[in-house]
Amino acid sequence: MIKLFYMGPMFRYERPQAGRQRQFYQFGTEALGSMHPGMDAEVIAMALQIFERIGLVGLKAEINSVGCKECRTNYHAVLLEYFRNHISQMCPDCQMRLEKNPMRILDCKAKTCQPYINECPEVIDSVCLACRNHLDEVIKYLQLMGISPVLNPRLVRGLDYYTKTAFEIRDESLGAQNAVAAGGRYDNLVQDMGGPATPAIGFAAGMERIILAMKNKGIEPMKKHNLIYIAATSEEVKDKAAVLAQRLRANNIPVELSWDKKSLKSQFRHAANINARYTIIVGDSEINQGKVMLKDMTKEEQQLIAVEELPDYFCVVPDTF
Ligand SMILES: [Zn+2]
Ligand SMILES: [Zn+2]
Structure with missing residues (x-):
């Protein structure tokens, strides 16, 4: 089982149009190696969870099956039969x-x-048992996870390599182009490209549309919640603060400190501005005993703690990291 993600600028060859720029930003995930329907549900649930974390709640997961290779052959025949009678009235691309x-x-x-597409036979009626x-099974697993997917028999993917599960995460506030993420299974792609038979499922999400959805709903970008701020009570202990910062950063703990802010009050104000989760106060007498004051910014509580214990403390606070 291999699970991957990516994030970054992408480029599309097709002609640009409103909301479809040539360069855009996308993130996506791929899970390779399992045929199990639980895997599909896990990926869909993760997509929804990512959106919930950034404040996009109440999104809908639409789901369908585009079938396997055999189903596809059946469905092509059904579509050919149906569209043959209408194709002369349809656009050149469709012809x-x-x-x-x-x-x-x-x-x-x-x-x-559109009138012909709306009336055409649905892929779900052509899929095998x-x-x-x-x-x-995918729907069953999703429901067990507390998610109610919407079966959309019209949902198909634009690329031919997709098999079985196709899904889209939609935000109805966006109007017609309302998919914020889309994906599906591609059980044959790895083999078709010359690799070993490897079932897989993934999705991609366009960041421009996500930002638009956040703006529509007045959602502010999330501030860093994991951040630890180190305040020094005087210029004399800034060196100790710097050493502590270095030590925490070596433990993958994100730390910020201010070189130019002198008063404790202005340092606290800065800690609040950057939404620090904790503030460590490095004071003269405490640091000489190997201790600092640790202030929980959400609870307005503080405690004296040994510098030695800090890396472990931050790594075990469950809602922090
Ligand atoms: Zn099938
Ligand atoms: Zn057309």
């Missing part, structure tokens, strides 16, 4: 798609094509 890959017709946004069972 090309009918011969090459009739499933792509379902993605067509042309107005003239194994694929249908897989979908039912």
Whole structure:
């Protein structure tokens, strides 16, 4: 089982349009190595959880099955049969798609094509028993996790390598283009590219649309909540504060301190501004005994703690890291 994620700028070849720039930012995850429907549910649940963490609550997970290779052959035949009678009234792109890959017709946004697409047979009616069972199991696992997916029999993916589960996470505040993440299974892709047979599932999310959704809902970007601020009571102990910062950072604990702020009051104000979770107060007499004052910024509590204990303390506070 391999689980991966990525994040960064991406580039698309197709012509740019409103909300679809040539360069955009995307993050995504891929889980390779399992056929189990529980894996699908886990990936969908994770996508929803990521959005919840940034404040986008109440998003809908739409789900469908696009079937396996055999189902696909059946469905192509069904679509060919259906669209044959309508294709002369449809757009030139769709006329090309009918011969090459009739499933792509379902993605067509042309107005003239919509009435025919709306009436066309659904992929879910062409999937085999194994694929249908897989979908039912994914839904079952999601429901066990407290998620109510919406079965959308019209949902297909624009790329041909997808198999079985297809899903989109939608935010209804965004209007027509409301998918903030989309993904699915691609059980044959690794093998088709020359690798060993490797089932897989993943999703990608476009950051521009996520930012738009956050703006629509007035959600502020989350401030760093893990941050530890180190305040020094005097210029004389700044060196001790610096050594402590270095030590905590070596333990992967994010630390901030101010070189130019003199008064404790202005340092506390800064700690509050950067939303520090804890403030460590390095004072003359305490630090000489190997101790510092630790202030929990959420509880307005403080305690004297040995410098030695700090790395372990921060690593065991469960809601902090
Ligand atoms: Zn199938
Ligand atoms: Zn069309």
